[in-house]
Amino acid sequence: MSEILKGAAIIGQSGGPSSVINASAYGAIKTALENENITRVLGALNGIKGILDDNIIDMGKEDPAELAHMKYTPSSALGSCRYKLKSAEEDETDYKRILEIFKKYNIRYFFYNGGNDSMDTCNKVSKYLLAHDYPCRVMGIPKTIDNDLAGTDHCPGYGSAAKYIATSVMEIYHDAHVYDTGMVTIIECMGRHAGWLTAAAALANTKGCGADLIYLPEVDFDMDSFLASVKDIYAKTKKCIVVVSEGIHDKDGRFITEYGSDLAQTKDSFGHAQLGGLASFLANVVKKETGAKVRGIELSLLQRCAAHCASQTDIEESFSAGAAAVTNAVAGVTDKMVGFERAYVDGKYVCNIKLFNLDIVANTEKKVPREWINAAGNGIEQGFIDYALPLIQGETKLEKEDSLPRFVHLAKVRA
Amino acid sequence: MSEILKGAAIIGQSGGPSSVINASAYGAIKTALENENITRVLGALNGIKGILDDNIIDMGKEDPAELAHMKYTPSSALGSCRYKLKSAEEDETDYKRILEIFKKYNIRYFFYNGGNDSMDTCNKVSKYLLAHDYPCRVMGIPKTIDNDLAGTDHCPGYGSAAKYIATSVMEIYHDAHVYDTGMVTIIECMGRHAGWLTAAAALANTKGCGADLIYLPEVDFDMDSFLASVKDIYAKTKKCIVVVSEGIHDKDGRFITEYGSDLAQTKDSFGHAQLGGLASFLANVVKKETGAKVRGIELSLLQRCAAHCASQTDIEESFSAGAAAVTNAVAGVTDKMVGFERAYVDGKYVCNIKLFNLDIVANTEKKVPREWINAAGNGIEQGFIDYALPLIQGETKLEKEDSLPRFVHLAKVRA
Numbered sequence: 001m002s003e004i005l006k007g008a009a010i011i012g013q014s015g016g017p018s019s020v021i022n023a024s025a026y027g028a029i030k031t032a033l034e035n036e037n038i039t040r041v042l043g044a045l046n047g048i049k050g051i052l053d054d055n056i057i058d059m060g061k062e063d064p065a066e067l068a069h070m071k072y073t074p075s076s077a078l079g080s081c082r083y084k085l086k087s088a089e090e091d092e093t094d095y096k097r098i099l100e101i102f103k104k105y106n107i108r109y110f111f112y113n114g115g116n117d118s119m120d121t122c123n124k125v126s127k128y129l130l131a132h133d134y135p136c137r138v139m140g141i142p143k144t145i146d147n148d149l150a151g152t153d154h155c156p157g158y159g160s161a162a163k164y165i166a167t168s169v170m171e172i173y174h175d176a177h178v179y180d181t182g183m184v185t186i187i188e189c190m191g192r193h194a195g196w197l198t199a200a201a202a203l204a205n206t207k208g209c210g211a212d213l214i215y216l217p218e219v220d221f222d223m224d225s226f227l228a229s230v231k232d233i234y235a236k237t238k239k240c241i242v243v244v245s246e247g248i249h250d251k252d253g254r255f256i257t258e259y260g261s262d263l264a265q266t267k268d269s270f271g272h273a274q275l276g277g278l279a280s281f282l283a284n285v286v287k288k289e290t291g292a293k294v295r296g297i298e299l300s301l302l303q304r305c306a307a308h309c310a311s312q313t314d315i316e317e318s319f320s321a322g323a324a325a326v327t328n329a330v331a332g333v334t335d336k337m338v339g340f341e342r343a344y345v346d347g348k349y350v351c352n353i354k355l356f357n358l359d360i361v362a363n364t365e366k367k368v369p370r371e372w373i374n375a376a377g378n379g380i381e382q383g384f385i386d387y388a389l390p391l392i393q394g395e396t397k398l399e400k401e402d403s404l405p406r407f408v409h410l411a412k413v414r415a
Numbered sequence: 416m417s418e419i420l421k422g423a424a425i426i427g428q429s430g431g432p433s434s435v436i437n438a439s440a441y442g443a444i445k446t447a448l449e450n451e452n453i454t455r456v457l458g459a460l461n462g463i464k465g466i467l468d469d470n471i472i473d474m475g476k477e478d479p480a481e482l483a484h485m486k487y488t489p490s491s492a493l494g495s496c497r498y499k500l501k502s503a504e505e506d507e508t509d510y511k512r513i514l515e516i517f518k519k520y521n522i523r524y525f526f527y528n529g530g531n532d533s534m535d536t537c538n539k540v541s542k543y544l545l546a547h548d549y550p551c552r553v554m555g556i557p558k559t560i561d562n563d564l565a566g567t568d569h570c571p572g573y574g575s576a577a578k579y580i581a582t583s584v585m586e587i588y589h590d591a592h593v594y595d596t597g598m599v600t601i602i603e604c605m606g607r608h609a610g611w612l613t614a615a616a617a618l619a620n621t622k623g624c625g626a627d628l629i630y631l632p633e634v635d636f637d638m639d640s641f642l643a644s645v646k647d648i649y650a651k652t653k654k655c656i657v658v659v660s661e662g663i664h665d666k667d668g669r670f671i672t673e674y675g676s677d678l679a680q681t682k683d684s685f686g687h688a689q690l691g692g693l694a695s696f697l698a699n700v701v702k703k704e705t706g707a708k709v710r711g712i713e714l715s716l717l718q719r720c721a722a723h724c725a726s727q728t729d730i731e732e733s734f735s736a737g738a739a740a741v742t743n744a745v746a747g748v749t750d751k752m753v754g755f756e757r758a759y760v761d762g763k764y765v766c767n768i769k770l771f772n773l774d775i776v777a778n779t780e781k782k783v784p785r786e787w788i789n790a791a792g793n794g795i796e797q798g799f800i801d802y803a804l805p806l807i808q809g810e811t812k813l814e815k816e817d818s819l820p821r822f823v824h825l826a827k828v829r830a
Binding site for chain 1: 432461494495496585590591595622671673692710713715721723724728804818819820824
């Protein structure tokens with residue numbers, strides 16, 4: 001049995017928001033508040049930046065009934081950041097500061113809730129603390145609508161985003177089919193390098209009102225064959241619904257958004273190109289080539305924050321990931337990411353917690369398997385449907401007030 | 416008591432879709448199917464065009480259990496059109512054809528479900544039939560997310576669109592506030608001449624997570640004062656959420672979208688300019704002027720078709736409008752639009768059916784009263800909140816299948 005470690009716990013959130021990142025954070029906070037080895041539960045405002053700036057709140061000072069609304073509130077209630085830690089060898093400044101703050105509050109548990117980059121942060125902090133003989137258990141709690149973390153069967157946040165996308169595609173399908181005149185609709189989903197979100201449009205197809213063509217970044221995009229496919233479908237049915245990932249690129253790796261954009265690509269602090277505007281660009285190309293009426297729709301931020309349409313399965317799994325991070329850490333586990341393993345019991349989907357090494361997870365991207373994409377590279381196979389459908393099940397138990405979402409209001413009392 | 420009129424009823428849908436236009440149509444169809452004076456219930460595919468083309472289905476041949484899903488299915492299940500009838504004096508061709516089809520099926524009840532233009536169609540058809548001594552009762556069943564029909568307190572479709580907009584603004588607010596870095600968000604809502612949809616963003620403000628600035632077409636838009644307001648709010652809070660109507664224009668009546676667009680404005684068959692792209696345009700202007708990170712979001716089609724987020728109040732009222740059209744017509748009423756009158760019983764909102772003359776309704780647009788917009792023209796007053804809040808109440812009873820919407824599948828058996 002592992003040594004008992006008593007002290008404070010701190011949780012931070014990082015990276016882009018999701019509908020359920022707070023469900024995970026709440027799972028960790030609630031479980032930590034109830035644990036006798038954890039003397040105090042702290043929240044780092046804006047992720048690792050909150051630790052560096054000593055911008056820290058006391059989660060124990062929040063009203064428990066109010067705090068419970070966190071489970072259904074989208075985006076990062078503690079605030080997020082996109083702050084990339086340099087390696088300690090390169091620059092030790094941040095690490096020294098983190099250790100200083102951890103000592104100040106006697107922090108012995110560090111939970112970090114985010115995507116690939118956040119797991120990298122966990123990994124670096126964990127290694128530094130270990131090298132400096134500071135006992136602290138570090139656990140990564142994953143979050144990413146992109147569903148691209150290695151190891152885990154799927155990521156908290158994906159199911160809700162997938163549900164929103166499938167639902168929206170079904171609704172747009174109905175809208176696009178009301179007139180008997182021709183219409184091409186191009187819907188743009190998020191996803192730089194992995195097409196999980198875009199593939200979710202195929203769930204709408206199982207209900208007979210989905211996309212005619214789906215393009216993921218996993219397959220090189222060819223403008224000519226795209227246009228030929230659109231023309232072909234349009235000629236037959238006078239309608240064509242296309243769903244594309246923002247990250248589609250040609251065989252030379254050039255993003256299709258760059259085709260039409262003379263604007264310099266701005267980059268975020270991780271060096272990712274800022275994409276967007278693809279739907280409008282493709283709509284213009286199709287309009288020019290076909291003369292059809294074309295509409296470009298960018299699902300934009302709503303696919304990652306539309307908590308009103310979240311999957312209750314995703315919410316409960318996200319909560320359990322946060323809770324498992326705490327129970328495992330208290331039991332002696334460190335330097336791991338909490339992930340999911342899928343099982344089928346009597347044919348029914350079951351999601352089990354599984355721990356993954358942080359260094360395997362950090363900075364690796366899981367793509368949609370090629371066999372789940374059709375041979376032509378413009379559609380999705382049944383394998384994906386079987387994978388994704390269980391993840392979107394169940395309606396959110398989000399409370400309403402005046403029929404509008406009742407999101408959390410944190411008091412944010414400084415520690 | 417009015418003369419008993421026996422014969423077939425036909426219903427058609429016209430204009431842009433809404434989340435609840437089918438709830439109205441279902442209200443009319445179900446009530447007509449149950450009425451002994453109505454010998455047969457027909458559906459015109461793609462509105463008045465379906466009548467002209469003898470493209471007509473028999474609603475009695477639909478499975479009643481399946482048909483019931485119409486109440487929760489967005490867009491026009493019978494198909495829509497944007498076909499403007501010329502006046503009979505100008506060209507009688509269409510009217511002769513309509514009369515011919517009405518005689519063929521012994522149609523004695525004509526229900527037309529749509530917006531301003533549809534009420535105009537009703538009015539013209541009704542007058543022509545009357546002038547040609549063909550007894551037929553004509554009733555308009557309103558629908559428009561734009562909420563701009565004269566007379567009626569509000570329009571079926573508005574409450575659901577308003578609920579979607581308010582909910583989405585609340586969610587985008589959370590997304591836009593996760594980083595401690597600066598961010599301006601510009602959200603574009605539909606609404607050419609009336610700002611009802613855009614004003615709905617103010618409902619989010621009642622929950623503390625709404626818009627900083629709201630611009631409706633009812634007030635002339637001034638780019639300089641807009642930029643000054645954004646800069647002022649951004650300087651104080653590093654965040655600014657702006658919601659604009661697609662139809663905002665300057666004091667000379669020029670649409671702001673036209674400022675940035677060198678593209679020739681295409682026009683639809685009613686001569687309306689096709690707008691869009693305003694959010695991106697304003698985002699670019701703000702980015703240039705402030706250097707801030709700016710995101711433009713167009714709520715696009717989803718505000719009119721997101722049935723999963725519809726208001727049950729809107730659904731029930733829409734159904735009752737369709738039902739009332741039938742019961743009134745059977746009782747002898749003709750040449751009217753079914754509308755709503757608001758009452759408060761013991762302080763509780765109640766919606767009563769009221770009939771309006773078609774010629775008053777047709778081609779008149781109701782705007783947001785100036786006193787519901789703040790003096791600066793960039794925000795919304797409590798009067799609007801009191802008006803709109805009752806309209807968004809109640810969660811849709813839309814059934815789910817695999818946690819995705821269960822929309823109607825009509826058999827569409829030809830008459």
